[in-house]
Amino acid sequence: MSLAIATARLLLLCCTVLTPLPCLAIPAEGEPFSDLRLNDPQPTTILVRVVGHGAMVLGREVGSARVTITDVGTKQILATGIQQGEAGDQNQIMRTPRLMEEPHYSSRPAATFTATFDLLHPTLVEVTAEGPLAYPASSQRASTTVWLVPGQDMTNDGIVLHLYGYIVQIEYPQSGEPLIAKDDVILRAVVRTLSGALVRPHGDWDSRKIHIYGELMIGERVLERLQLFYNNDRSSFEAPFFVPLSNDAPDGITLRVVAADPSSGNFGVGKAKYPVLTERLPPKKP
Template sequence: MGAWAADAPSPGIPTTVMVRVVGNRAMALGDAVGGAAVTIKDLETGAVLASGVQTGLGGDLRSIMMTPRQQVEQIYSSKGSASFTATLNLTKPTLVEIAGEGPLKFPRAKRRASKTVLLYPGKHVNGDGIVLDINGLIVQIVSPTPDRPLGIGDGVTIRTTVNMMCDCIVEPFGNWDSRKMELYGEVRVDDKVIGRMEFFHQGPKGIFQGDYTIPKWLKGKDRLTLRVVASDAEGINVGYDEITYHLVPWEQSRDATGRDIPPIGK
């Protein structure tokens, strides 16, 4: 999308700058993840020359992830993908910091990347543009939800999803193969890990499930945190999600029919 650009002393030469924020080993951060915030800053003066949000689609999977290329060939622009474009009025060669931060829709997964680039008046930056590579994974605990109390001594089933930073699904035998990743859960009380759990793909697509029995010796505690951690094999891309739940005695965690009690406040 376009962006506002700070006025430069006249006569300035219009110079277009294309920026793409992409997930490491993945595609562009598009509208599905809220895009990415982009800032172009003059390193000499500290002035922000342009800022805005990257918008568009994540890109073409086959073109970006599966097509062999020469080093000089375009990757993200060959079939179009999310980008940010600004036109700056430059009067001299300008050293800038170009920074991208996202995905904006997932605050816990948000990361920042930047590059220092020399912009020359009238020398447009196009094609793939300046590519900023963001490391990380988007992990989301689907259930149980935060408003559901957990009973001491009860078994609990945790369901979670793992996505690349572009929102691409991680699953067994998929384009992003969960078999090559580590996924586990931590059970935490008072900032201490009291248990771990394994996760297995159960479906539907992209849903992983793990089971844990809440120890009875937690009687008297009123809070328990479930944390789910995902990592690729090299530890380059890591993400996590966690939810803290209200603990109740086992006999209070279900009604007379044996069903789970309603969420708190319902």
């Protein structure tokens, strides 16, 4: 190869390397902010939904849920209030398949808590929820921390807080009702999700997959475990039991109903106490 040809090839290679290429960088954001008043407060909306884990949204039927938003840095409460609306569309929430990025609760109207703040800078907040408010014995609490960025609204599903548990109510005998020793009594209890939907066989919340049982207690000692059966006419779980002697239960008895679903992490307990009276004797014949 001649010196002239080698020199020409070297010059061609240098030109190729030094030629500027078009910029292939991708912008970090889709669209620039239209408002250039960077040091003015920006209205920022946050939407919060409180839902029963594996169930619906906590709405009016169960007294809804209280939501509190607190500035993590200053500990100042920025907003607090009650989630407003209904439990949502059961078919859409429980039975409709969807992609991860698709809304789960907002495709149809469902209860929400909404607040708008005028923010100067990104703010770390704690969002806390407590409910269902109509069932304080079954009330649960959950919280999370999120950044609020000025002008960037959190809409669609918003911040979703999951409350774990069941509403377990002993309907009969009513709490505090005196029971007669040796009587045969039917324990009747209703189990619902925290959003208020009934737990029953073959439903969206299938009781066959949940451990539901009763316990007869004297003090803290379990005297008997009761196997509960579903009564479709009353939409309740029932089991018979014998009231112990008043001498054996001078301070009365306690009935406890447990609903436990380890696979979902939902657990609920209902309790009621009863005084025990001496057994009824047949009237004496004259």
